[in-house]
Amino acid sequence: NNDTDGSQTFWQGHPLPEAVLELLKASCTTKTWQQYGFVLTQWGMYCSEKNIDVQSPTISNVLSFLTNLYEQGKGYVSVNTARSALSTVLGPLEGHSIGTHPLVSRLLKGISHKRPPRCRYQFTWDVNVLLNFLDKWPVNDLLDLRKLSIKLVALLALTTGQRVQTISLIRLVNVKFVMNCVQIAITDRIKTSKPGKSLMLDLPKFSNPQLCVVLCLEHYIERTFSFRKESNSEFLLVSTRAPHGVVSTQTISNWLKEAMNSEY
DNA sequence: ACGGGTTGTGAGTAAAGCAT
């Protein structure tokens, strides 16, 4: 019904039952639909400007649109996303899906040569800087909830090397304290999920109690126990503010940056 | 089976919005 993720607009040419739409929509995550939705807004604007039928363009319309994005300064990856979006929404052209049309492939290849993608991370940093910093903090009991959260997230990130998405999806029921470590199963679908297989994380105890994830995690769970009932959050990480609901991946990312930005 | 092309995904960033 509401069209915040853009998926509805795609099949508006076909009047389809709600249940069908629901399944078509489930073929991509909301994140993907959001991105495609943005591309389609651009496409819509381009079409009305050039008097093109949004639903059934010619191949040269598509090629010009993609070239236009390139000329706006977009890199290969962005134009490629646009290609994917159009390919998903629009029917085949000249017997090819838009993504696989030979001219589209060629065009994208040209862009990848003119504006090749760079790798996301160019340098690494010394983890000890962060560890030394956290080591100087007061013991867990004396930390306020915010600092405790920041510390926990930092230690989780360092010990697991997982995306913030993964960290945000740690469910309390899946955290198992065993002998000398903690085992965490990630049961929700994540970027690298394979059907029917959940990710297992092992957190070993660390010699320095001040920097031990296991202890910090234990403490965090105790500390947040009291308001779990009201917030009824099944997830480990909760907001530092009432009603202490689930935190977004963005918040976790902010906490992480705060930990690394040692200006306290 | 591998390697290239294609598709689908989360991360990062900035800015606006919203509670407390």
Add this chain to the structure above:
DNA sequence: ATGCTTTACTCACAACCCGT
């Protein structure tokens, strides 16, 4: 004012697919 969420956008990259 602060802490967090949402939105809009660009990007890198993982997974998938398929021809050889």
